[in-house]
Amino acid sequence: MGIEPGALVVILLYAAALAVILVVSPKLVAPAAAPPPWWRNVRFWASLVAVAQMVVYAVWG
Amino acid sequence: MKLSALDIGLIIAYLLTVTGLGLWASRGIKTSRDFFLAGKSIPWWAAGMSLVVSDIGAKDMIGLAGDGYRYGIVMMNFDFVGCILPVLLAAFLFMPFFWGSNVTTIPEYLGRRYNPSVRTFFAVVWSLFMLATVATILVSAAAMFEGLLGWSFWVSVGVTSILVGLFTASGGLRAVVVTEVFSCVVLIAGATLICVLGIREVGGVETLMARVSELSWTREHFELLPSSSHPAYPWPAVVLGLGIVLGPAYWIGNQAIVQRTLGASSEADARASYVFCAAIKLVFPILLVLPGLIALALFAEELGAPGEGWDANQVLPLMVKRLVPPGALGILMGAFIAGVMANLESYINSASTLLVTDLYRPFVRPRATDEECLALGRWLVVGLLLGGALFSYQVKTRFASVFEAFQTFLSFFQGALFALLLFGMLTRRATAEGGVAGMLVGVATAAVLTATGQLYLWTAFWSFVAASLTLVAVSLVTTRKGDEELRGLVCWIR
Secondary structure (H helix, E strand, C coil), rough: CCCCCCHHHHHHHHHHHHHHHHHHHHCCCCCCCCCCCHHHHHHHHHHHHHHHHHHHHHCCC | CCCCHHHHHHHHHHHHHHHHHHHHCCCCCHHHHHHHHHCCCEEEHHHHHHHHHHHHHHHHHHHHHHHHHHHCHHHHHHHHHHHHHHHHHHHHHHHHHHHHHHHHHHCHHHHHHCHHHHHHHHEEEEHHHHHHHHHHHHHHHHHHHHHCCCCHHHHHHHHHHHHHHHHHHHHHHHHHHHHHHHHHHHHHHHHHHHHHHHHHCCCCCHHHHHHHHHHCCCCCCCCCCCCCCCCCCCHHHHHHHHHHHHHEEEEEHCHHHHHHHHHHHHHHHHHHHHHHHHCCCCCHHHHHHHHHHHHHHHHHHCCCCCCCCCCHHHHHHHHHHHHCCCHHHHHHHEEEHHHHHHHHHHHHHHHHHHHHHHHHEEEEEEEECHHHHHHHHHHHHHHHHHHHHHHHHHHHHHHHCCHHHHHHHHHHHHHHHHHHHHHHHHCCCHHHHHHHHHHHHHHHHHHHHHHHCCCHHHHHHHHHHHHHHHHHHHHHCCCCCCCHCCCCCCCCEC
């Protein structure tokens, strides 16, 4: 069974959010003096949440 | 229903803990900045939990259980699409910029970006919305207390108002955040408890799904995004109205939300608080909507099929009455009271911040001292609770569910607000005249669509489209502000 159109739109919206988190925002926020370890990296956790939501809509949407 | 001694003990223990925490947190409040922004000292985890319970509280426990019964898992989209998505965008795109512009309220930002008329308009509209929200929360509290304890509507509203007024008037934002952190934990525990007890009573998740599917009117109850012919939540309206307009407007332009991050101790903490909130929201909607489906599996005959005059607010109280044993009831009531207080405190504190910052200081007494503003902020808490209590009966009698009431109030002006915020933050070209025109056309469109009975999700979307088109058209033929004037107000000019 394929992905429904509504779910596809939501997944694309989350993909756009992921692009903002990973590509656009580093240009807006001043870089830290030293990059934090992955477990203290807010960008990493935000990406994880976005991917989790993409999975939710891919499976149950 | 009578509460056992253990239940009463647990509720009193909860109230005493919250009182103690509130009093402890309210030490050292000397300025209005301490009262309204907690002296910019809130850590990320506290701001994140505070964001969760500013959004989710009594109105959601009662409202989402009722609407989960009526419509099924589509209601989870209010967090999955309407919260997590905009919160992630807000954390990385908008919040750093709000932080840098050093404003206290959203109307204050709009006033600087466009002109003072826009600031005043949205300050008045937000204050009215917050008053309506206070009324909605009081109706949720009354539904629970009426259903469980047999208190009358007005007694329930009166007791809740007095209790909340005492905390919020004394403590300001820091006391609100401290009690909200505690409330967040209690709320999750209570919501989990009712889901576990309910699933056990039904006999497991598979039995639950089978029983719900047997009913003739629950065909799309397990569709996260229902068909485009769904009567209330067709997927295009969910994606466009909720995902593109209502969600982002609420999480980027809502004073009660943004105020928490403006009170954070640093920009990095503010960003982390949003992401922490999004992570908690991955599971919270399940805990809030599931009780509605459990009620459907267990009490469908008693509660009946939703129709004219059906009251969605009765679902959760009935479940609690039937499923929760003595002792556990005390924990659940503690969780519910936590939800009521956290929600009310949050909106009342933010409304008083708006009224003092955007209306009293600019129009009534520009030279008001800080002590005067602090005192006024406290008195406004009392006034807002009184106003909300008086308005609560209207909400109770005019809407089938408190959640629907809240979203309807929001859809009235969120489209216009979001258009102004989006174009104001992202483009230099948006002009003051364009902002005023977009604001008026957006709200007028929402008024017409609401009056003609459109679904509130479509109302929000089309008012956003109307406001955006007007703003762009008028901005193209009027003169924009210079780059120096826009420094710190547009994302690309920092």
